[in-house]
Amino acid sequence: MQILVDPTLALGLIIFAILVGTIASMLGIGGGIINTPLLVIVFMFGPREASATALVAAMFVAVSSSISYYRQSPRPVIYKAGLFLAVTTIPGSLTGVWLKTVITDDQMLRYIFAILLFPIAFKMLNARRRGRSDMASEILAFDFNSLSHKRLALSLVGAFGGGVMAGLLGLGGGVVVVPVLSVLMTLPMHAAVATSMFTMIFTTAAGTGLNLYLGQVDILYGVLLGIGMIGGAQIGSKIACRVDSVRLKQAFGLVLMFPLIKMARLGQMWLDPSGTDFALALLGDTLLWLTVVIPTAIVRFVILRRENGLAREEPSAFPSAAE
Numbered sequence: 001m002q003i004l005v006d007p008t009l010a011l012g013l014i015i016f017a018i019l020v021g022t023i024a025s026m027l028g029i030g031g032g033i034i035n036t037p038l039l040v041i042v043f044m045f046g047p048r049e050a051s052a053t054a055l056v057a058a059m060f061v062a063v064s065s066s067i068s069y070y071r072q073s074p075r076p077v078i079y080k081a082g083l084f085l086a087v088t089t090i091p092g093s094l095t096g097v098w099l100k101t102v103i104t105d106d107q108m109l110r111y112i113f114a115i116l117l118f119p120i121a122f123k124m125l126n127a128r129r130r131g132r133s134d135m136a137s138e139i140l141a142f143d144f145n146s147l148s149h150k151r152l153a154l155s156l157v158g159a160f161g162g163g164v165m166a167g168l169l170g171l172g173g174g175v176v177v178v179p180v181l182s183v184l185m186t187l188p189m190h191a192a193v194a195t196s197m198f199t200m201i202f203t204t205a206a207g208t209g210l211n212l213y214l215g216q217v218d219i220l221y222g223v224l225l226g227i228g229m230i231g232g233a234q235i236g237s238k239i240a241c242r243v244d245s246v247r248l249k250q251a252f253g254l255v256l257m258f259p260l261i262k263m264a265r266l267g268q269m270w271l272d273p274s275g276t277d278f279a280l281a282l283l284g285d286t287l288l289w290l291t292v293v294i295p296t297a298i299v300r301f302v303i304l305r306r307e308n309g310l311a312r313e314e315p316s317a318f319p320s321a322a323e
Contacts, residue, residue: 013225017224017231018228018229018231024061025068025232025234026243027255028178028200029196030054030058030062030173030200033175039053041278041282043221045218051168052208053222056208056211057225058200058204059200059205060225060229061226061229064230065194066197069198069237077198078181081181082195084144088156088160088163089162090202093210094163095163095167100167107265110265114264117179118260120183121253124249124250124256125249125253126296127250135190139188139190144185154184155180155181158180161176175260178252179256182249190240193240267281272284
């Protein structure tokens, strides 16, 4: 257990967490993809203690974001869907914490998560507009009761996986829960993000409780990160509801690529095969992430310019009746 006494360092940690909390609340994730490496590289935490402490911060951002989303009009949280998924995210989170204590090599589990989520990340990264609608009408049009039993069953399985990931890796579970809500349960993206934060309250609380019992949490660091995450959550949740849903999906896909690369330890296999240098492995993960993101971004930019060009040509090709 480490003790932080430097006020300047504490303030820097809080400011950093505000930025993380802003991104996390915008995308419906817990922020562990940033906080866990920070704790390992900068503050010399062990992997288990880092993931457990990052999960505490994720709990703070989940609660703060959910309060902020509740105050918005229309409220983007679909509470019935969130509570439904919590049925399996809670046992999933406890299972993940338990697995962390008994598994010495969790590589196969990491591969499974990465392989299942890579297609979803690409799907969201390449999201395209289908007609015009606003957030309020999309949320009002969603009907939880119309979902088939097959979709509901698959959603529960996916939510359990998100819970396992939260407890095992300290990621909060949003990287799985948001796709479950958006793809399997067909929630609008704004509602998926907000509902993910609501579900995350239960997931992170369950995992944190067990982590505290096992003595794996550095409470001081968790609280300092949490304070910043609370502030960031208020900012990010307001920004999210002003962002176009397609852009929000693309941003989520962009961010989701990184934890998937890190989860599969691709950077470690490339630059740090011995597994002894966390910073070198993180550099490898980042470079691999950029090799995926940059070409995709270029392709999306070209497609967007082409679509905008066609849109500008439409009025001249199809003059209105008034003309």
